[in-house]
Amino acid sequence: MEKPRTKAEVEALLASKDASIARRLDTLKSEVGSAGHSVKKVLRHPLLAAGATLAGGLAVGRLLGGKRRRKAKEPAESTLARDFYEIVAKDAERLMRRGLAPRDALREALRARAPLVLDGGANEAPGLLRSLVSSAGRMFISIALHNAMESAVAKFMGETGDADAEGERATKAP
DSSP: OOOOOOHHHHHHHHHHHHHHHHHHHHHHHHHHHHHHHHHHHHHHSHHHHHHHHHHHHHHHHHHTTOOOOOOOOOOHHHHHHHHHHHHHHHHHHHHHHTTOOHHHHHHHHHHHSOOOOOOGGGGOOOOHHHHHHHHHHHHHHHHHHHHHHHHHHHHHTTOOSOHHHHHHHHHHOO
């Protein structure tokens, strides 16, 4: 069982809590002031901010694999499968013209052909280590690119100090 606290202990505890709250409030004011300063810069140069955001998004998307799909050469398996399906469809059409029902014609066309077996091993997922290294590399590149973009925008907008120093100046100014 805890002994009751004295008045001095309670006052000391309240004073330490008050100081802790005051520090947190000062930090919060600094962060809000810094954010307000950044918003003002964006409002002064909206096209620059939009362009930098767009360029950064495109660059990160490109690095993380968001490439447009290009028509590449089809793998031999997909070409083989497509050709097989076309031959079976033509055979089924021919059988339907002879009077067979579509379902029966398709069954007969498939029965007349050797089965098509495709090896799915060519599209196996990479191993865990390769996936982790690849993800870590992409993350490192995107962070580096983000920092480079921030630095370039800051230099272009004429900023020389870091964001924390600016935030402190913004909160100290009346």
